[in-house]
Amino acid sequence: MAQTPHRPSNGRHHVVVIGAGFGGINAVKKLKDADVEITLIDKKNHHLFQPMLYQVATGVISAGEIAPSTRQILRHQDNVSFVNGEVTDVNIKDQTVTAELDGAVRTYGYDSLIVAAGAGQSYFGNDHFAEYAPGMKTLDDALEIRSRIISAFEKAELEEDPAKREKLLTFVIVGAGPTGVELTGQIAELAQRTFAGTYSNFGSSSAKIYLLDGAPQVLPPFGKRLGRKAQRTLEKLGVDVRLNAMVTDVTADAVTYKNMKTEEEVTIEAATKIWSAGVAASPLGKLIADQAGVESDRAGRVSVNEDLTVGEYKNVYIVGDMISLNRLPGVAQVAIQGGNHVGKLIEAKIDEESTANEAEPFEYFDKGSMAVISRFNAVVKLGKTEFAGFPAWISWLGLHIFYIVGFRSRTLVALHWLLNAFSRDRGNLEITQQQRVARNVIDRDLH
Ligand SMILES: Cc1cc2nc3c(=O)[nH]c(=O)nc-3n(C[C@H](O)[C@H](O)[C@H](O)COP(=O)(O)OP(=O)(O)OC[C@H]3O[C@@H](n4cnc5c(N)ncnc54)[C@H](O)[C@@H]3O)c2cc1C
Numbered sequence: 001m002a003q004t005p006h007r008p009s010n011g012r013h014h015v016v017v018i019g020a021g022f023g024g025i026n027a028v029k030k031l032k033d034a035d036v037e038i039t040l041i042d043k044k045n046h047h048l049f050q051p052m053l054y055q056v057a058t059g060v061i062s063a064g065e066i067a068p069s070t071r072q073i074l075r076h077q078d079n080v081s082f083v084n085g086e087v088t089d090v091n092i093k094d095q096t097v098t099a100e101l102d103g104a105v106r107t108y109g110y111d112s113l114i115v116a117a118g119a120g121q122s123y124f125g126n127d128h129f130a131e132y133a134p135g136m137k138t139l140d141d142a143l144e145i146r147s148r149i150i151s152a153f154e155k156a157e158l159e160e161d162p163a164k165r166e167k168l169l170t171f172v173i174v175g176a177g178p179t180g181v182e183l184t185g186q187i188a189e190l191a192q193r194t195f196a197g198t199y200s201n202f203g204s205s206s207a208k209i210y211l212l213d214g215a216p217q218v219l220p221p222f223g224k225r226l227g228r229k230a231q232r233t234l235e236k237l238g239v240d241v242r243l244n245a246m247v248t249d250v251t252a253d254a255v256t257y258k259n260m261k262t263e264e265e266v267t268i269e270a271a272t273k274i275w276s277a278g279v280a281a282s283p284l285g286k287l288i289a290d291q292a293g294v295e296s297d298r299a300g301r302v303s304v305n306e307d308l309t310v311g312e313y314k315n316v317y318i319v320g321d322m323i324s325l326n327r328l329p330g331v332a333q334v335a336i337q338g339g340n341h342v343g344k345l346i347e348a349k350i351d352e353e354s355t356a357n358e359a360e361p362f363e364y365f366d367k368g369s370m371a372v373i374s375r376f377n378a379v380v381k382l383g384k385t386e387f388a389g390f391p392a393w394i395s396w397l398g399l400h401i402f403y404i405v406g407f408r409s410r411t412l413v414a415l416h417w418l419l420n421a422f423s424r425d426r427g428n429l430e431i432t433q434q435q436r437v438a439r440n441v442i443d444r445d446l447h
Contacts, residue, residue, distance in 0.1 A: 003105075003106070003107045005096050005107045005108055005109030006039075006106060006107065006108045006109065007108070007109045008037035008039075010037065012035060012036055012037040012079075013035065013036045013037070013111045013112065013346075013350045014036070014037050014038075014039065014108075014109065014110050014111045014112075015031060015036050015037070015038045015039070015110065015111065015112045015113075015114065015346060016038075016039045016041065016097050016108050016110035016112075016113050016114070017038060017039070017040045017041070017113075017114045017116065018041050018042075018087050018090075018097065018113075018114070018115045018116060018117050018284065019041075019042055019115070019116035019117040019118055019282075019320075020040055020042035020044070020046075020047050020070045020082070021042075021047065021048065021050075021116060021118050021320065021335065022116075022320060022332045022335035022336050022339065023114075023116030023118075023319035023320030023321075023335035023336070023338050023339040024040060024042070024114065024116035024319075024320075024339060025040075025047050025070075025073065025339070026335070026336045026339030026340050026343070027114050027116065027319065027339035027340070027342050027343045028040050028074065028077070028080055028339075028343075029077070029343070030339065030340050030342075030343025030344060030347070031079070031080075031343045031346060031347060032077050032079070034079070034343075034346065034347040034350065034351075035350060035351070036079060036112075036346065036347075036350060037079055037081075038079055038080040038081070039080075039081050039083060039108055039110075040070070040074070040080055040081070040082050040083065041082075041083045041085055041087055041097065041099045041108075042070060042082070042083075042084065042085075043084070043085065043086035043087075044070075044084075044138070044139075045069060045070060045071070045084045046067035046068060046069055046070055046139075047067065047068055047070050047073055048066065048067050048138070048139065049066040049067070049403070049404055049409075050137070050332075051332060051400060052066045052400065052404075052413070053066070053136050053137075053138075053139070053141070053142045053179075054136065054142070054179060054182045054183040054186055055186065056139065056142040056143065056146065056428070057136060057141075057142040057143075057145040057146045057149070057183060057186075058146065058149070058183070058186035058187060058189075058190050058426070059146060059150075059190065059194075059426040059427070059428040059429040060186070060416060060417070060420050060426055060427075060428065061412075061413055061416045061417075061428060062427070062428045063139050063142070063143060064409075065404075065409050065412045065413050065416070066404065066409065066413070067139055068408075068409055070082050070084075083099055083101075083106070084101060085099035085100055085101040085104075085106070086099060086100055086101065087099050087117070087284060088100050088105075089287075090113070090115070090284060090287055090288055090291075091291070092113070092288060092291050092292060092310075092313050092316050093291065095109055095110050095111070095113070095315070096108065096109055096110070097110060097113065110315075111315060112315045112316075112317070112346050112349075113315065113316045113317065114317045114318075114319065114339075114342055114346075115282075115284060115285075115288060115316070115317065115318045115319070115322060116318075116319045116320050116322070116335065116338075116339060117281075117282035117284050117285075117322060118281075118282055118320060118321045118322065118335075119137075119279040119280060119281045119282065119299075119300075119321035119322065119330060120135075120137055120279070120280055120282065121135030121136075121137055121275060121278065121279065121280070122277075122278035122279055122280035122299065123275065123277075123278065124277075124278055126250075129247075129250040129275060130275070132250050132251060132252055132273050133172075133174060133250045133255070133273035133274060133275040134148075134274065134275065135274075135275045135276065136179060136183065136274065136276060143435055144435060145183075145274055146428075146429075146431070146435070147431045147435035148271075148272050149171065149187060149190070149272055150429060150431055151431065152168045152169065152171070152271050152272045153168075153169070153191075153195060153199065153207075155168050155271075156168040156169050156199070156201065156202055156206075157199050157200070157201045157202070158201070159201070165201070165202065165206075166206075166208070166269075167253065167269045167270060167271050168271045169202060169206050169207045169208060170207075170208045170209075170210070170268065170269060170270035170271065170272070171187055171207065171208070171209045171210070171270060171272045171273075171274070172209075172210045172212060172255045172268055172270045172272070172273045172274070173187070173209070173210070173211050173212070173273075173274045173276060174212050174213075174247050174250075174255065174273065174274070174275050174276065174277045175212075175213060175275065175276035175277030175278070176211050176212070176213035176215065176217075176218035176219065176241070176243070177213075177219065177220070177221070177276060177277075178219065178221075178369070178371040179276040180211060180213070180274075180276040180277070181211070181218055181219055181230055181234065181371055181373060182371055182372050182373075183274060183276065184209060184211045184234060184239055185233075185234060185237065185239075185372065185373045185374040185377075186374075187207075187209055188207075188209050188234070188237040188238060188239055188374070189237070189374055189375060190426070191204060191207035191209070192204050192205065192207070192237070192238065193375075193424050194424055194425065194426050194429075196424065205238065208240065209238065209239045209240065210239070210240045210241075210242060210255075210268055210270070211234065211239055211240070211241045211242070212242050212245040212247060212255070212257055213242075213243055213245060213277075214244065214245060214246040214247070214260065214277075215243065215244075216243050216244055217231070217243060218230050218231045218234070218241060218243070219371060219379065221329065221369060221381075222369060222371070222379055222381050222386075223381065223386065225386060226379040226381060226386055226388060229379060229388045230371070230373050230379050230388075233373040233374060233377050234373060234374075237374055242257070242266075244259055244260040244261050245257040245258070245259060245260070245266070246258045246260055247277070248265070250273055250275075253269055253270075253271070254267050254268060254269045254270060255267070255268050255270060255273055256268075278299075279299060279321065279330060280299050280300050281296075281299055281300035281301045281302070281321060281322040282300070282321075282322055283300065284322075285300045285301060285302045285318065285322045286300050286302075288302060288310060288316065288318070289302045289303070289310070292310045292311035292312070292313055292316070293311055293312075294310060294311045295324075296324070297324050300322075301321075301322055301323055301324035302318050302322055302323060302324060303324050303325070304317075304318050304323045304324070304325050305359075306325070306361035306362060307341075307345060307359045307360060307361055307362060308323065308325075308338060308341060308342050308345075308362050309359070314359070317342040317345070317346075319335055319338030319339050319341075319342055320334060320335030320338055320339070321334075321335065323338070325362070326364075328364055331369070332403070333364070333365075333366070333367050334364055337362075337364055337365065338362060341360075341362045344356070344360075345358055345359070345360060348360075366383070367382075368380060368381055368382035368383065368385075369381050370392065370395065370396045370399065371396075372393060372396050375393075375420070375421060376389075376390050376393050376421070377389055377390070377392075377393055378392035378393040378395070378396045379392055380392040380395050380396070397414075397417060400413075401413060401414055
């Protein structure tokens with residue numbers, strides 16, 4: 001028998017929000033004082049600050065510092081209920097959303113829907129690469145990558161065969177966007193600085209780190225000048241940067257790429273491979289686009305109206321990484337500002353005295369882009385202003401601390417960065433038994 005959709009018993013306007021990431025959480029906060037009842041649904045129990053996942057993956061900070069509990073963040077907001085469950089279906093004609101947690105299924109009826117389910121990794125049709133080259137989108141990914149990296153060093157310590165040892169100490173990062181560049185810089189510092197003198201079977205310069213990208217420069221959104229600076233900084237750290245390198249295969253033991261200039265095929269033997277080359281919007285995007293009769297692009301992003309509604313459905317909004325609108329990039333600020341915007345529009349719609357435009361177009365204010373290359377070194381692009389090095393690094397620190405949710409997390413992260421800047425040690429290099437699954441992959445790969 002079909003379930004009667006859950007609705008708030010007080011009869012208030014019911015807003016269902018899918019996703020407690022940057023877009024969802026900001027929409028919910030914007031509606032704090034509105035006369036609405038909100039159900040926020042997320043498959044994770046925490047709000048993840050993705051821009052710092054690479055620091056979890058390389059042991060600088062702990063997982064909890066960038067993933068505060070969603071319930072705790074919203075503890076002081078009375079008009080929101082949090083549901084920890086995965087949305088498996090949305091029906092925009094019936095105005096229902098179905099969520100599931102470990103077999104428990106519940107359907108919610110809504111008056112307004114905000115979809116902010118973000119994006120996952122894309123392997124451009126080669127999903128089998130994922131087993132050997134995990135992406136970095138979730139805490140699980142970051143912890144698994146940390147385990148793979150550290151396990152590779154530990155195995156190398158025991159390996160007598162020089163060829164196998166070299167393979168264990170070879171790390172290939174695919175994708176030279178901000179995530180790939182940041183992760184590469186941190187792996188290089190981990191190998192050369194943190195691990196210096198801690199292994200007896202090999203020296204700190206034994207690790208080989210490759211950064212591959214099919215594009216002709218690193219950090220394409222930052223322009224040629226900053227891209228060149230970032231590349232030089234990585235090369236000074238000993239990273240082998242290979243551009244115009246289109247990856248064609250990833251196996252247990254190796255990565256193969258085609259040099260787009262010379263057509264040459266090159267294979268690099270490596271135990272640890274990490275994928276940061278592409279994104280695909282949540283499949284909920286295509287589901288909704290098909291129902292609304294609007295287009296979704298190859299990355300699954302939905303063509304939304306200027307006010308972030310979908311097709312004729314004026315009560316369905318999409319924000320953040322799932323939208324295709326005016327070539328907006330998939331960055332945190334697009335999601336934060338989009339969440340605030342739709343919160344404002346919903347408030348205007350239900351407030352009968354409001355004279356605000358209920359269909360006001362979304363206008364994105366570009367606050368610039370930044371990426372850290374290594375300790376004390378970053379690149380910043382703010383409109384036409386570009387700078388790099390230490391001043392950029394300080395700006396990055398300040399801004400990221402500002403945007404991390406919660407006083408406690410902010411303080412802990414600031415403290416860990418300070419310690420990391422002046423000490424070789426990192427406080428989060430532990431691998432749990434559970435994460436040793438990754439080590440088993442490496443075991444199997446080598447035999
Ligand atoms: C490693 C990494 C580094 C980055 N660095 C930067 C950076 O330096 N600067 C920058 O501006 N941007 C950066 N970004 C991009 C930025 O994090 C995203 O643009 C931003 O998170 C998008 O916000 P969102 O709300 O659309 O999605 P998200 O923040 O991804 O939130 C989506 C939420 O939806 C939930 N969800 C998904 N599907 C379902 C479902 N079916 N049911 C229930 N819940 C669901 C997820 O659990 C998640 O909590 C980075 C991204 C990554 C992965």
